Amino acid sequence: MPSPPDRSNWLKGPKAPCDPVDPPPRRYNLVLLGAPGVGKGTQAALLSSRLGACHLSTGDLFRAARTLAPCNRTPALTAAVEAMQRGELVSDDTVLELVRERVDCLRCNGGFLLDGFPRTLRQARALDRLLEDIGVALDAVLMYELPVEEVVARIGGRRVCPACKAVYHVTGHPPRVEGICDACGTLLIQRDDDRPEAVRVRMETYLRATLPLVEHYRALGLLMSLPADGEPEEIYGRTMSALEQAGMGLPPPSTGAGDTP
Numbered sequence: 144m145p146s147p148p149d150r151s152n153w154l155k156g157p158k159a160p161c162d163p164v165d166p167p168p169r170r171y172n173l174v175l176l177g178a179p180g181v182g183k184g185t186q187a188a189l190l191s192s193r194l195g196a197c198h199l200s201t202g203d204l205f206r207a208a209r210t211l212a213p214c215n216r217t218p219a220l221t222a223a224v225e226a227m228q229r230g231e232l233v234s235d236d237t238v239l240e241l242v243r244e245r246v247d248c249l250r251c252n253g254g255f256l257l258d259g260f261p262r263t264l265r266q267a268r269a270l271d272r273l274l275e276d277i278g279v280a281l282d283a284v285l286m287y288e289l290p291v292e293e294v295v296a297r298i299g300g301r302r303v304c305p306a307c308k309a310v311y312h313v314t315g316h317p318p319r320v321e322g323i324c325d326a327c328g329t330l331l332i333q334r335d336d337d338r339p340e341a342v343r344v345r346m347e348t349y350l351r352a353t354l355p356l357v358e359h360y361r362a363l364g365l366l367m368s369l370p371a372d373g374e375p376e377e378i379y380g381r382t383m384s385a386l387e388q389a390g391m392g393l394p395p396p397s398t399g400a401g402d403t404p
């Protein structure tokens with residue numbers, strides 16, 4: 144099983160070295176779509192650890208920028224962090240500049256899972272052009288779907304570990320000791336953009352700016368709609384079955400027979 148690739152380039156900038164990635168049995172280039180809180184990040188992490196593709200989240204990129212001292216951020220990054228804290232979208236220009244700087248991540252041997260990008264039609268069209276320029280094709284766009292009320296309940300109860308990034312839910316997946324990370328003992332927090340006022344803005348923005356992407360990718364024949372209810376493993380199973388049905392399953396594991404002359 145391939146281990147999750149180091150995402151230094153994506154998170155720290157184009158010059159940061161990544162671990163060399165061995166080509167996995169099949170290279171997947173996927174976009175994950177869905178409302179905030181629908182579980183895209185959890186699915187991306189599962190898919191990344193099992194398929195070897197790099198999990199590239201623009202939200203993680205902006206959260207990493209927030210931890211930089213203000214004097215180490217460009218004015219555009221500072222504006223991006225402020226927009227994120229209000230639950231608004233970061234400007235297309237800033238997002239696209241950051242993605243273009245990291246274009247090598249889209250050429251990665253291991254493939255990629257784009258989580259949270261693209262989020263507007265302009266970003267989607269820019270991604271189409273970028274991929275065409277570097278001769279890389281998208282395999283599919285996975286659209287995770289859940290009723291809005293359920294999404295809001297999921298986000299409201301989400302707690303994250305600021306140290307090891309483990310994700311919990313106050314009722315659905317509570318830690319063993321309330322408010323403390325099971326894995327590393329750090330005090331859990333609620334993300335700024337998971338607070339109720341920011342969640343309202345994020346949901347409105349999703350419906351207005353991101354839903355039009357569904358039609359864009361449907362027209363390109365890339366869209367796969369997947370119900371996002373149930374446990375992460377169930378949703379993962381649904382995702383892999385859908386990829387398989389579309390002729391994009393994993394090759395069967397080698398038995399060793401015929402491997403040697």
Ligand code: AMP
Binds near residue numbers: 201205231238258259
């Ligand atoms: P996420 O973790 O994907 O929900 O992203 C967290 C926040 O980062 C979003 O609410 C936006 O403020 C910002 N963000 C992440 N990706 C994008 C994007 N592709 N376009 C604009 N803003 C983004």
